[in-house]
Amino acid sequence: MTKLKWGMIGGGDGSQIGPAHRLGAQADGLFEFAAGALDHRPVEGRAYAQRLGIAEDRAYGDWREMLEGERDRADRIDLVTVATPNSTHFEITKAFLEAGFNVLCEKPMTLTVEEGEEIVRVAEASGKICAVNYCYSAYPMVRQARAMVRNGEIGKVRLVVTNFSHGHHGDATDADNPRVRWRYDPAMAGVSGQFADCGIHALHMASFICDDAVDRLSADFASTIPSRELEDDAMVNFRMTGGTVGRLWTSSVAIGRQHGFDIQVFGETGGLRWASEQPNQLISTPVGGRTQIIEKGEAGLHEEARRLSRVAIAHPEGFPLAVANIYCDLADAIRGETRDGLPGAADGVRSMAAVHAAVDSARQHGAWVDARPPMFR
Amino acid sequence: MTKLKWGMIGGGDGSQIGPAHRLGAQADGLFEFAAGALDHRPVEGRAYAQRLGIAEDRAYGDWREMLEGERDRADRIDLVTVATPNSTHFEITKAFLEAGFNVLCEKPMTLTVEEGEEIVRVAEASGKICAVNYCYSAYPMVRQARAMVRNGEIGKVRLVVTNFSHGHHGDATDADNPRVRWRYDPAMAGVSGQFADCGIHALHMASFICDDAVDRLSADFASTIPSRELEDDAMVNFRMTGGTVGRLWTSSVAIGRQHGFDIQVFGETGGLRWASEQPNQLISTPVGGRTQIIEKGEAGLHEEARRLSRVAIAHPEGFPLAVANIYCDLADAIRGETRDGLPGAADGVRSMAAVHAAVDSARQHGAWVDARPPMFR
Amino acid sequence: MTKLKWGMIGGGDGSQIGPAHRLGAQADGLFEFAAGALDHRPVEGRAYAQRLGIAEDRAYGDWREMLEGERDRADRIDLVTVATPNSTHFEITKAFLEAGFNVLCEKPMTLTVEEGEEIVRVAEASGKICAVNYCYSAYPMVRQARAMVRNGEIGKVRLVVTNFSHGHHGDATDADNPRVRWRYDPAMAGVSGQFADCGIHALHMASFICDDAVDRLSADFASTIPSRELEDDAMVNFRMTGGTVGRLWTSSVAIGRQHGFDIQVFGETGGLRWASEQPNQLISTPVGGRTQIIEKGEAGLHEEARRLSRVAIAHPEGFPLAVANIYCDLADAIRGETRDGLPGAADGVRSMAAVHAAVDSARQHGAWVDARPPMFR
Amino acid sequence: MTKLKWGMIGGGDGSQIGPAHRLGAQADGLFEFAAGALDHRPVEGRAYAQRLGIAEDRAYGDWREMLEGERDRADRIDLVTVATPNSTHFEITKAFLEAGFNVLCEKPMTLTVEEGEEIVRVAEASGKICAVNYCYSAYPMVRQARAMVRNGEIGKVRLVVTNFSHGHHGDATDADNPRVRWRYDPAMAGVSGQFADCGIHALHMASFICDDAVDRLSADFASTIPSRELEDDAMVNFRMTGGTVGRLWTSSVAIGRQHGFDIQVFGETGGLRWASEQPNQLISTPVGGRTQIIEKGEAGLHEEARRLSRVAIAHPEGFPLAVANIYCDLADAIRGETRDGLPGAADGVRSMAAVHAAVDSARQHGAWVDARPPMFR
Incomplete structure (x- = not known):
């Protein structure tokens, strides 16, 4: 080839x-x-x-x-x-x-x-x-989660809870460090700080796994380090088109969290949990049953997860190969295969609409606002 | 004696x-x-x-x-x-x-x-x-957390994030089970379901460790199982009197979470994390430093934690002895010692005010409302 | 009553x-x-x-x-x-x-x-x-493990691996501390140090869960702090009467382990894992299947586990209540009920025979020796 | 370039x-x-x-x-x-x-x-x-561990304990599967099964981190599935040239362990712990102090760890990039830089000598034998 x-x-x-x-x-x-x-x-x-x-x-x-x-x-x-x-x-x-x-x-x-x-x-x-x-959506076990949801394995999704929080901007004495400061300066970062930086990964992940779009939202933004004009901590409640309730917390002052990006999806017949710091496992609990650990590389995974794994079970594959998985999908797509897991322009504009919606909502003290781009209303 | x-x-x-x-x-x-x-x-x-x-x-x-x-x-x-x-x-x-x-x-x-x-x-x-x-506030490592905060060991508290979520009411087919149903029936449970049941433990914990009171809040309630009149999932954003930002999620449909009560407290110079399913450790991270595990029973704990531990380091003490710790404090208090960690009537009325405030806010689509009892305004 | x-x-x-x-x-x-x-x-x-x-x-x-x-x-x-x-x-x-x-x-x-x-x-x-x-054998989830083994749920047991290691005697500068020193002084502690102190708990646990007795063993003892006459670290390989292979490591110089007592049991059709620092879970994996978490208090536990649990699922019960469980069994036994989980004099003498066998084996550079008391040969 | x-x-x-x-x-x-x-x-x-x-x-x-x-x-x-x-x-x-x-x-x-x-x-x-x-020795946090040991950060090493155990050959009904069977057939696998397959990784790791060589050993081999001629479970006790005590357990019938390769190193002034399923953290405990989590990518790592990390802190890097790190070292070495972390022919022959020594010892019921290649005696 x-x-x-x-x-x-x-x-x-x-x-x-x-x-x-x-x-x-x-x-x-x-x-x-x-x-x-x-x-x-x-x-x-x-x-x-x-x-x-x-x-x-x-x-x-x-x-x-x-x-x-x-x-x-x-x-x-x-x-x-x-x-x-x-x-x-x-x-x-x-x-x-x-x-x-x-x-x-x-x-x-x-x-x-x-x-x-x-x-x-x-x-x-x-x-x-x-x-x-x-x-992040290209981690094998994220693809597995999406496939399970689409396959009805946890029933209709009721609730999705996701966090993307770290503490690397938690040092106020570091506020003049230009690599940190620009994130909270509207002249350089635009309308949003932490939510636009990390929160939209979590929002995309929620949409990706639930296979649904964010419809409307309510946001609470805080600048916990007062010199910051833009938020360094945000909570966003949302509803998806299919009725799923969403909760998203993102922070850059959560000292002790390193790369605290995780997601929990709760449906009628089961719950799923995935965390970016231990990306090779997906935790699954059927309603009324025991929590199970699904391992990357185990027998019987959905094809979407199987094809993006390179080494045997329990040999971890990390972040750089999640990026590589995007390129794998791209190579396939360029060659004409359908790769519907590949995030595209629609995902890009939806994220941007959500950022602007969250900023609007926060300014209106948490009022619920439409989170969809006009073209998708 | x-x-x-x-x-x-x-x-x-x-x-x-x-x-x-x-x-x-x-x-x-x-x-x-x-x-x-x-x-x-x-x-x-x-x-x-x-x-x-x-x-x-x-x-x-x-x-x-x-x-x-x-x-x-x-x-x-x-x-x-x-x-x-x-x-x-x-x-x-x-x-x-x-x-x-x-x-x-x-x-x-x-x-x-x-x-x-x-x-x-x-x-x-x-x-x-x-x-x-x-x-829960009587677990030794919760007392340690409170003592560390009061002692300035994590600086001024910026942010507190707490969850109390489980999935034991996640089975819709169980909706007629009377042990479950009454929680969501206003005739029996009052104005609130899951928030009044579990959420107020988390809210009390936030106040207890931060040594501060909830001032105002904004709530989003959901009945993810549609037959329920009262909420089975709630998100509450709040602000404390001293300016601390608060985030509280509580759910009874989080299938796979058993007793998911945990709290994270983030201050100017450090972060703390505690979880009720592993109550004998307190996780501590100084800003810019490494995460450390503080063990119940280790040398050098604050007196508030030390005196409520019965057995040696790493011998777990669980929930029943947290209840016993309340009785230890009571025995001491009855005999005339000051036990300011003992939750009292003021805590009771503050919780009730928060429940009613959250219900009001949720009905007003997340409007921010005063969460204090009138007597403490 | x-x-x-x-x-x-x-x-x-x-x-x-x-x-x-x-x-x-x-x-x-x-x-x-x-x-x-x-x-x-x-x-x-x-x-x-x-x-x-x-x-x-x-x-x-x-x-x-x-x-x-x-x-x-x-x-x-x-x-x-x-x-x-x-x-x-x-x-x-x-x-x-x-x-x-x-x-x-x-x-x-x-x-x-x-x-x-x-x-x-x-x-x-x-x-x-x-x-x-x-x-330790009275923790509910240890009783659950034993019941599962006896019930054939993991098939014939092939292998048991257990550790009881801590680091609390790892500081050589503390060697004159009388609370530490006596453990390694034959005049006060007898023929064995760490193995007699902690190792026999692990050995008893292996016998208890496997419902089998230690037959013969081979030991390697070390005094990693040279001033110690008795061992502060020991490895014991053993065979049980039914043919099960055993591995037991115990140490008091394992700095960073607090109360590192755990056991893994591997049978023909499944494996089990339990750790004393997280005693309310039992980890179970069927051969060819996914790892599951069995929670104290969940529905469907064996009666032996169910009856020794006081509070609901995921409310931890710790070491003091494991001791209390021994007293529960004793009260029942005094009143005439059969409580075959209660460790008795036969367990006591078997432990002592194993200690002396391990000392003999270590002195003979790991020769395999009979580990049974003469009365049980 | x-x-x-x-x-x-x-x-x-x-x-x-x-x-x-x-x-x-x-x-x-x-x-x-x-x-x-x-x-x-x-x-x-x-x-x-x-x-x-x-x-x-x-x-x-x-x-x-x-x-x-x-x-x-x-x-x-x-x-x-x-x-x-x-x-x-x-x-x-x-x-x-x-x-x-x-x-x-x-x-x-x-x-x-x-x-x-x-x-x-x-x-x-x-x-x-x-x-x-x-x-495995090329994981950044393994290099960090080695650098810490060489730098005296845990004092003289007293004890090293390592395991490489999995359960993927635990199904006896799978015994005719040719991908499994050859491992236990001397005609195809040589003198040793599981120890030669996985154990030598662990033994190399012990030598690598301790920066010392295995001097003599005593082994206990078992074929827990009786049809196997070669061992599927082994315990090896060893001593290093500098006096360090070693313990190594390896198994292929440990059902529930996926890729259970981990190592603990205990010195006079501290202990370290690393596990291949969570390779981006190194757990460190100073004697008398608190356990700390050292993260790949954190500030202040030793150069040996720093230079083999590609992405930011808490972005996991997995097994394939550990292999890539071997190639990074090779590229440097080919270009003339000293890369003393690169495992070489001496490591290869030492492993082989250890395999043969372990087989000899096991046949002699655990007798202690010289584990060094003749050329290094």
């Missing part, structure tokens, strides 16, 4: 996200890293791309140069990953889709709901894949 | 609560079970009391008879426990306080805020102890 | 074991603390007994005085607990059995195998109960 | 080990998969190699053809991985070393001690790297 050709925009020397995507794309030998515009500084970006093994003529100085360079090549890239600062996602994603490229965009896909809706329309018109990197 | 004399109202043959109180009162040899009106059926109550070793003349047919019988005895009981149906707590507690008895009342202390305020006034006027059985 | 009358020898003011037995005997209201010789100093012992509420004429100065005092009383004690220094267990237990008292002896029942065999014979001749306080 | 060129022998279509190595070599973009002899069937092997993107002229039919083909190329491979059946490791590894290639050999490196010693000598003479894939 010939490798697909892959390019990246952003992810330059010293970034965290660049290595994560390179590992994700290359781990399974599905993609060849063929082109890149890796830095906002053209000279550095070209040099770094070449150090990573990209040919000189495909080591670009910026994304526009890359778009022009790749557009008409016979061996043009099959997929471009957009891993630039948030404010640029929209225009780059849009431009590449319009030029007929498949795109994997980092979250958030856009900053506004209007931009998000435009991406949905452009992607649809282009016939190309527009994926958004909600990579 | 002579044993104190103790009596109980309610807790008859077959009840769960009777054995728990008898064990709690007798485990440490502090109380002698001297009198009882154990059943609403006089004959059965008298017989059962005698089977439990109570003298015939103190095996009473009902609480009024017991009040009359004990009132003028030279060796009258030092403490009476009220473990009757909720609707009777108020009048029995009031009557015994007015007659000069110390009382331990099961929760909820009363059904209305007005009654609660009256108990506070009666208790104050009587000079007697009126305790309420928020027994 | 009239309370039974109970006496204790040893367990004086300041001891750890005294309160544990008083709580165990009194928690469920089954025994009245009627007599005691609590201290090797007669004056102190008599005074302390009276402070604990014992009548003056039954507050004895030593065990011989108590034997004489109780022997001919009409209301003599129904049970005596022997909680004196190890070297005195034999003569006291023997004397009380011969005088027709039921006895609960602390472990080790004797220091030599010969003495142990004599106790077995005396107990048999007396027709009285001689129990030994292997209290 | 140009990618290094890498080849593999074995790991054909359908094997588990092939994808693990390909992922390990390619995950970080350090190696280009340039050559392969992937199958013992030449036609299938060549075809599969080409499907994986290897050029036609480097898709070899067998290892001898590959040796000839690569030997004189200017762009010859920098590293060859030997992932063939165990019995062929010796001759292939030897041949490639003699031809001046760097080799990564799967475990066991050889079947006999003599062969192992020859590999050590050949590797030394060649000046090339001969690594053995003890990949």
Whole structure:
């Protein structure tokens, strides 16, 4: 099987996200890293791309140069990953889709709901894949959870409870640290801090596993470190289209929680629990029965979970391979297989609508507001 | 040290609560079970009391008879426990306080805020102890958490997050089971279901550890099993007098959670975590540091935790001895020592005010409402 | 039901074991603390007994005085607990059995195998109960494990692996601390240190759950703190009569383990796991199936587990109530019910034979030796 | 940085080990998969190699053809991985070393001690790297543990306790399954079953973290499923050169354990604990202090741990990236950096000597035997 050709925009020397995507794309030998515009500084970006093994003529100085360079090549890239600062996602994603490229965009896909809706329309018109990197949804046992819900194994879902809380921004003496500060500064982060950063992963996860969309919500935001303009702690209650009740807590001041992203789904006939720090197990309890541990790699998993696992039962597979699973799905989708677990532009715009809805609700002291993008109302 | 004399109202043959109180009162040899009106059926109550070793003349047919019988005895009981149906707590507690008895009342202390305020006034006027059985607060490591907070070991508290969720009412086919149904029937349970049953334990715990009172709240109630009139799942956001942000989730349909009562407290310089299913550890993380496990019985605990532990480190002590700790505190308090960890009438009325506030807020779609009893505004 | 009358020898003011037995005997209201010789100093012992509420004429100065005092009383004690220094267990237990008292002896029942065999014979001749306080075996979920094994739920047992390791003697600078030092001094502790102290609990547990006896063993002893004459770490491999393979590790220098007593039992059709620091769960895995959590208090437990649980599912019951369960069994047995889970003199002598066998084997560099008392060969 | 060129022998279509190595070599973009002899069937092997993107002229039919083909190329491979059946490791590894290639050999490196010693000598003479894939030692937190021990952070090591137990061969009805049966058949597996398969990983881990070698040992082997000629359960006691006491249990019939590989190291001033199913934490307890959780990715880790972590704290990295870490070390070592954590031929021959020693000891009923290869005595 010939490798697909892959390019990246952003992810330059010293970034965290660049290595994560390179590992994700290359781990399974599905993609060849063929082109890149890796830095906002053209000279550095070209040099770094070449150090990573990209040919000189495909080591670009910026994304526009890359778009022009790749557009008409016979061996043009099959997929471009957009891993630039948030404010640029929209225009780059849009431009590449319009030029007929498949795109994997980092979250958030856009900053506004209007931009998000435009991406949905452009992607649809282009016939190309527009994926958004909600990579937690690609853990095998998250896929197992979704398959179980869809298969009716816990009955109609009544309640979903999810948290994404950490304590890494809990030190007020660190408030001037620019890597922390920008998250709480509207000029740089937009309308929301912690909810837009982490909360939307949890909200996406709830929708993903329940296979349902968030309909309306009520939010309580707090800046527990008073110098912060944006929230560092948020609680969002929601209802899904099918009636499921939702509860989402997200915090960056939860000292002692490291990467406290977990989800519990409760249905008529059973409950499920999954946590990102122990991602290879899914905890399942049938109503009136005993709690069971479902292991990645065990016999009898749903195909959706089975196909995204590489090593034997109880050999843990972690975060980088969840990212790699997104690339596995993308490779399959590019080759024409249906991969409906792949998060797409609709997920991106729904997240953005939820962020704006939560901000509105919090400003109105928890009033319930519509959380849907206008195009999906 | 002579044993104190103790009596109980309610807790008859077959009840769960009777054995728990008898064990709690007798485990440490502090109380002698001297009198009882154990059943609403006089004959059965008298017989059962005698089977439990109570003298015939103190095996009473009902609480009024017991009040009359004990009132003028030279060796009258030092403490009476009220473990009757909720609707009777108020009048029995009031009557015994007015007659000069110390009382331990099961929760909820009363059904209305007005009654609660009256108990506070009666208790104050009587000079007697009126305790309420928020027994989880008597676990040694909960006392340790409270002592650490009061001692400034985690700095000013920013955020408290607590859950009390189980799945034992998650089976809709069990909806006609009378032991389940009454909780969701306003005629029997009052204005609130799960929040009044379990949520107020969590709310009391938050106040207890943070050493602060709930000021205002916003609630979202759901009846996830549609036939239920009262809520089986609730989320309550709150603010404490000192500004602490609070989040409380309680559910009875969380299938797979058995006794999911836990609390996390996050301050300026550290975080704490405690869970009722593993009550002998307190998890502590200093800001920027490593998570540590504090063990019941380890050297250097605060006196409040040390004095309520009976056996060596890592020998677990469970729920029945948390109840016994309430009785230890009561014995000390009856003998004149200050035991400020003992939950009292003020805690009882605050809980009732919070229940009514949450019901009001939920009816107003999450509007923020005052959660304080009028007497404490 | 009239309370039974109970006496204790040893367990004086300041001891750890005294309160544990008083709580165990009194928690469920089954025994009245009627007599005691609590201290090797007669004056102190008599005074302390009276402070604990014992009548003056039954507050004895030593065990011989108590034997004489109780022997001919009409209301003599129904049970005596022997909680004196190890070297005195034999003569006291023997004397009380011969005088027709039921006895609960602390472990080790004797220091030599010969003495142990004599106790077995005396107990048999007396027709009285001689129990030994292997209290861990009285946890409800240990009883559940034994019942499952006896019921064939994991098939024939192939393998049992048990540990009892802690790190509380791991500080070499503490070597002169008399509370630590005596354990490793043959003049005070006898032939074995850590194995005789903790290991025999694990060995008893293996026999108890597997319902089988240790037949032969091979031991490796180490004094990891060189100043210690007796072992502070031991590994014992064994075989049971039915062919089960056994592995037992015990250590007092395992820094970081607090009370690391756990057991795993593996049969033809399933495996079980239990740990003393989380005693309310039993982990069960059917061959080829998923691991399940069995909770104390859940529906459908074996009667042996059900009857020793006091509070609802997931309300933890800890070590003191495991001791109380021994007293529950004793009260039943005194009243004539068969309680075959109660550890007795045969268990006591088997433990002692295993200790001496392990010492012999370790001296012979791991040679396999017979671990049975001569009377059971 | 140009990618290094890498080849593999074995790991054909359908094997588990092939994808693990390909992922390990390619995950970080350090190696280009340039050559392969992937199958013992030449036609299938060549075809599969080409499907994986290897050029036609480097898709070899067998290892001898590959040796000839690569030997004189200017762009010859920098590293060859030997992932063939165990019995062929010796001759292939030897041949490639003699031809001046760097080799990564799967475990066991050889079947006999003599062969192992020859590999050590050949590797030394060649000046090339001969690594053995003890990949668990490349987990970041295992490296942290080793660095802590070497840095004296737990004092002199007294005791190491390690287990590698699973239950995947616990079903006797599965005894005819060829994927299980060969492990216990001396004709196919050699002198040892479970100990040679899993136990040597644990033994290597003990040596690795303690930075010490196994000196002598005593073993107890059991075939708990009677039809098995080789052991499916083993206990090995050992002593290290520096005096450390060792305990190692390994089993394949431990139903309910999935991948129960863990290690505890106890020194004079602290204890460490690590488990392969939760590999991103290292549990550390200073003597007399509280247990702490050290997280992969936290600030202040030793460089050995820091450099092998790719993603932020509490983002798990699993087994496949531990294999990748071996390749990271190899890439560095090929480029001339000292990577003393890389397991080598000496580790390979020590393991083999330990296997044979354990077999000898078990046959002699646990006699203590020398566990060192003659060349290291």
